[in-house]
Amino acid sequence: MITASYLKSTLSEEFPPQDCNIFLKALWYDAKGDWESAHEIAQSNEGSQPYDRLHAYLHRKEGDNWNANYWYSRAKSKMPSYSLEKEWENLVVELQR
Numbered sequence: 878m879i880t881a882s883y884l885k886s887t888l889s890e891e892f893p894p895q896d897c898n899i900f901l902k903a904l905w906y907d908a909k910g911d912w913e914s915a916h917e918i919a920q921s922n923e924g925s926q927p928y929d930r931l932h933a934y935l936h937r938k939e940g941d942n943w944n945a946n947y948w949y950s951r952a953k954s955k956m957p958s959y960s961l962e963k964e965w966e967n968l969v970v971e972l973q974r
Contacts, residue, residue, distance in 0.1 A: 878973055881966040884908070900972035903931055904965060912939065926952050927972055934964055 879897060884905055887894050893905040903918035912935065919932035933948030938961050949956050957964050 879969065881969040884969055898973065900927060900931055901969065903935075904969055904972070907935065907938070908965065924951075930954055931968065931972065934961075934968060937961065937964070 879894070879901055884894075884897070884901060885908060887905070888909055893902040897905060899918055899921075903915040906912075906918070907915040916932075916935050919928055919935055922928040923932070929948050930952035933945050933952055933954065933956070936942075936945035936948055937956060939945075942956070946956055957967075
């Protein structure tokens with residue numbers, strides 16, 4: 878299992894680690910400041926709960942809470958009350974299952 882700390886340790890690389898699934902790649906791009914690439918992944922399979930959950934996080938990070946709440950609802954989730962960093966770390970674990 879890939880940990881958040883491992884994923885963060887690879888951010889100086891040009892590309893995400895080979896052993897990352899599509900969701901971890903999106904989170905990697907997000908952590909590198911490439912929100913657009915992460916968002917493209919989230920949009921690539923709308924209607925699938927994990928993609929919608931990722932989409933919700935990305936819009937929360939963007940500051941668009943209305944849109945984020947829409948995607949949290951589609952993912953059958955609620956916007957967390959904890960930090961974006963904690964949500965990112967939780968998603969690293971959650972989206973590997």
